Amino acid sequence: MNFDLSEEQQLLKNSVERLLADSYGFEKRRTYQTDAKGYSDAMWARYAEIGLLALPFSDHHGGFDGGAAETMIAMEAFGKSLILEPYFATVVLAGGLLRLGGSEAQKADLIPGIAEGRLKLAFAYAEPQSRYDLFDVETQAKKDGGEWILNGTKCLVLHGDTADKIVVSARTSGDTRERNGIGLFIIDADAPGLSRRGYPTQDGLRAAEIILENVRIKNVDVIGDPEGAFPIITRVADEAVAALCAEAVGCFETMQQITLDYLKAREQFGRKIGSFQVLQHRAVDMFVELEQSRSMAMYAAMMAGEDDAIERERAISAAKVQIGRSAKAIGHESIQLHGGIGMTMEYSIGHYFKHVTMLDMLFGDADHHLKRLAGLGGLSNGQVN
Template sequence: MNFDLTEEQRLLKDSVARLMLDKYGFGDRGGYRAQGRGYSESMWSSYAELGLLAMPFAEEYGGFGGGPVETMIVMEAFGEALILEPYFATVVLAGGILRHGASHTQKAELIPAIAQGQLKFAFAYLEPQSRYDLFDVKTLATEDENGWTLSGTKGLVLHGDTADKIIVSARTSGDTRQEHGIGLFLVEADAPGLTCRGYPTHSGLRAADITLEHVRVDAANVIGDPANAFPVISRVAEEAIAALCAEGVGAFSRMQAITLDYLKTREQFGKKIGSFQVLQHRAVDMLVELEQSRSMAMYAALMLGESDDTERERAISAAKVQICRSAKAIGTQSIQLHGGIGMTMEYSIGHYFKHVSMIDKLLGDADHHLGRLAVLGGLSS
């Protein structure tokens, strides 16, 4: 595998890093979080101007034709800055559903609006009973001569309370835990019968619990085959996990740098605490975890192009296991090496730990993905 970035990818990396450095300090983040939607609309416009919202989409729909490596670059920079905007929800999750499942007409209508920053999306796939099983869907979609009617409950819909449109997974046939019989439906956020309860997440993002009571959906707003959407959901989940791995690496990098700087400046017993050998060893442990995670995040991004489904799934699960383990290891070390200040709301390190803890749980924790690896026969056969 070639791990070197192209010239265009290096320019993208530099551009995003410069934007985050100029506009997304920890103090700036606090101000953005206090805004009405829980994030900065001006930063969202900046992402659109820089082409980040258009990046993964095909050029024929107003995108730039970027791939998993470009997404990795952007998500790593966003992880370092701890952004609040709905990039993951709109571009990675919902955008992935549109790229893999939508018709030409749907793409031509929706993707340019995403690329220009005019539309924000959410993907409602989790349900109270489903845990990490994306095929565990109770929400029902009933067809009639005028389209479809949706009824059910979705939980932890990232940025669901600020989205303009919501993509909902619903069961059109079969039992609750069957992979076949799941459809994807595009619903307006203000549709009659849809109730949304928004709240802040543990890490400062926004999410919502959504209830659908006989919500009408026209046939034109069905995405793909209404009985066979799970392969699309599964593929998008793989891409989303790779993006989360990159975001985790960005956060780990910043946590390691903040902690190392603290060890170099904090004095105890008349000495910099970084001079104590046992703390130096713990700092090295953090660096090892960071570099292992970086390697696995790159591996996950590159393996998204693998045509062998089993090999691709193995790589994604293995990467997520590493990220989950490193989130705990780096987070624990960073808090302990800071002492009491690491737990304060005024200091950044605790906020990073909260966010990587959320990344740990999103789309499957270490135990879940270790189980998947066991079923798939391990990382290599």
């Protein structure tokens, strides 16, 4: 596999990192966080201006025909700066469902609005009982003439409190844990019968609990087959995990750099603490974890578009296992090497640790994916130890 960036990809990387370096320092992030939405509308407009919101979509719908590699570049840069905006929720999750499962009319209607920054979406898939099982769906969708009636509760809907439209997974037939009989429905956030309660997550982002009470949906707002949406959901989930791995690598890189800078500056016993060999060894351990994670994130990005579902799932789960383990290792070392200051709200390293901990849990933690990988027979070229 060739992991070198093309000239266009390098330009993308440079432009995103330059934008965030100029506009997204830690103090500015704290200011953006105080907005009622929990993020900066001005930054969202800047993302649209440089084409980030159009990145993975077809040029036929106003996009740039980018793939998983381009998403990886953007997400890694976002991880370095701990961005608050709903890029993952709108472009990667809900946008991925539209891109892979939406009708031509749905794409033409919605994707230009996403690309231009006018439309924000969220994907409501998790339920109180479902944990990491995307097929565990109790929310019901019943056919009523030319419409559907939805009832149920969705939890931890990322940026669901500020989304303009919400894509909801709901059961149209079968038992709660069947993989068949699941549909995807596009709902206006202000639809009668839909209520949402927004709240901050532990890492400073926003999420919502969404309750559906006899919400009526027209047939034109169903994505694909109302009983066969699960393959689309799993594919988008795999692409989402690849994106999360890249975001985590961006966080890891910044955490390591912040920790190195601290070791070089902090003095104890009349010496820079970075001169102590035992601390140098721990810093090297952080670097090893970072590079292992970077390699696996690249592997996940290369395999995210793989048509063979088994091979794709093996690669994605292996990468998520590595990311989860590295999140703990790098997080623990960065906090411990900073001492007490690492746990304060005023210092950035603790915020990075919170975020990578949340990234580990999204769409399945390391233990979940290790079990999934074992069930798939391990990687083709060897098991993850």
